[in-house]
Every structure is written in structure tokens, then in C-alpha cells.
Amino acid sequence: MSINDFLIVYATCLITMLLCRCVPIFCLKGRDLPENVCTALSLIPPAAFAALVANDLFTPGMFDAGLWPAAMPLVAGCVVVVIAFKTHSLLWCAIAGVASYALLMLI
Amino acid sequence: MSLDRTTITNVFHIALPVILGYIGIGIPCGIMENQIGFNALMAFVMSMTFYSGAGQFMIAGMTLGGSPLLSVIASVSFVNTRQLLYSAAFSPFFTEARKRLTFLFSATVTDESFGVNFSQFMKGSGAWTPSQATLVNLFCMTSWGVSNAIGVLVGSALTIPTAIASFAMTSIFICLLVSQKIGG
8 A cells, every 4th residue: 555545545534534523423412313313323333344345344245266265265154144233242253263264265 | 731751651551452462463464455455654554544443454355356446435534433432421521621632632543442531431530531541542553553564575575365354353353243232
């Protein structure tokens, strides 16, 4: 990544991040967000994370090379889901995911 | 609202699980950042200002995957909008706090420190102060920044295969997805 690209990505993401982090706490001054705004906002994280996970695990034509190469990350993903429910820990999920992915790659 | 030594130690212990988690995730993140051409200083500065695990993993992972800049910026920013909710949730506890402290606190909120601070505030009776909450954020952010920098330095010695690194990112997103409660 060139220095210019880094600066563009860094500056833009930093600005949007600071706006999201700082504006509500100052503007609300202890008031609540309207309920429908809260509900709408609360749907963003599950939608965003679901989209990111789906994008990583599924592609059109993923089974063209055979069942196992495409199914293998899905199986590893299931292991991560179980660990996620049990521990809610980013660290354990990353370890479990990488370990099961590496083990399944050997099959 | 000054912080004495006992309070600082107490706050450190409360933040410790998150600090350790960030060391574990920060080093791999730094290794990936090294693979896209960051040096230790760039990783440290990004980690101490932008300060986002999901975001930094995404920037590194998407760049390694060849995504265009605009895609990276749009995806990262969209995922970051969940910070609006965290900021709104903390607003009632900061009505009396000074503006500079409120800014410092809110600029350093993450998913994990949100969990820690919010549950401390919700214990009620005013025992948990904005200063203590800000200190939790600063402890966590420092461990994240240092771990990323260390990861970059380690990464110049070893490389994680892209498929494995990107699956680590997928695993993190699965964890974040599973931890969401739909409808708030």
C-alpha cells in the first residue's frame, strides 16, 4: 500500500469513526435516541457482520472445484460459531478458527 | 475526579481481560498490516487514533484481497456505524463530565471496552466514574497499539499465509455476529 493510499484510507476512516464515536454522546446530552432510530441502528451490526461473514464464506460457483474445498471453510466456520456461543471471546474464536482451518486443510 | 493509585490498579484489573485479548489479536493484526506495507510507526499511529480491531483487520484483509480503496473505505465506515449506538448508550453517564474528558472517552470506545464500561456504569450508585471509564479505554488502546507495532516487527520475520489470516478475520466477524442481539 503506497503512502498516499494509506493516508486516504486512514484519514477517511478516522473521520467517519470519530463522527460515529463522538457525535451522539455530545448531542444527546443524556436524552435517549428515538426508539425507531435505536431499533434501526441496532439492526446495522448484525446485518454488517452477517454480510462480511457471508461474503467470506460463500461465492458463486464455489462448489465447481468439488464439494470439500468450498465446504471446508464452512465446517471451520461452524466450529467458530460453537466457540463464539460458549466464550464470546474474539481471541478464542480466532484461535479455534485458524486451528480448525489448518487441521481441515490437511484432510 | 482525580485517580489515586488504588483506583488505577483496580481499573487495570477490570480492563485486564480486554488488554490480554487485544495482545492476542493485536499481534496477528500487526503481522497482516506488515504484509500490506505498514511499518511499526504507521501501525502504532493507526491503532492509537483509529483504534478498531474489526476495522484494521478489514483494511489489511481487503487490501491483501485486492479490493479497491473505495470499497475498503465504504465497508469499514459502514461497519463502524455501530459506534453510534455505543456513544448514545454512554450519553446519560457523561452529562456532568467535562467536554475534553467526554471527547477522549468517546473517541476510544470499542466493542469490548463498551462491554466492560457499560456493565460497570449499570451497576449504578455512581461508583463508576467517567475518569475510570476513560482510563479503561486508554489501557486497552495502549495494549492494542503496542501489540500492533510488535506484530509489524514480528511480521517482517514471518508471514501468515493469506488464506489463514483472512480466516482469522472471518472468525472474528463470526464472533462479533454471534454476540449481537437483534433488536437491541
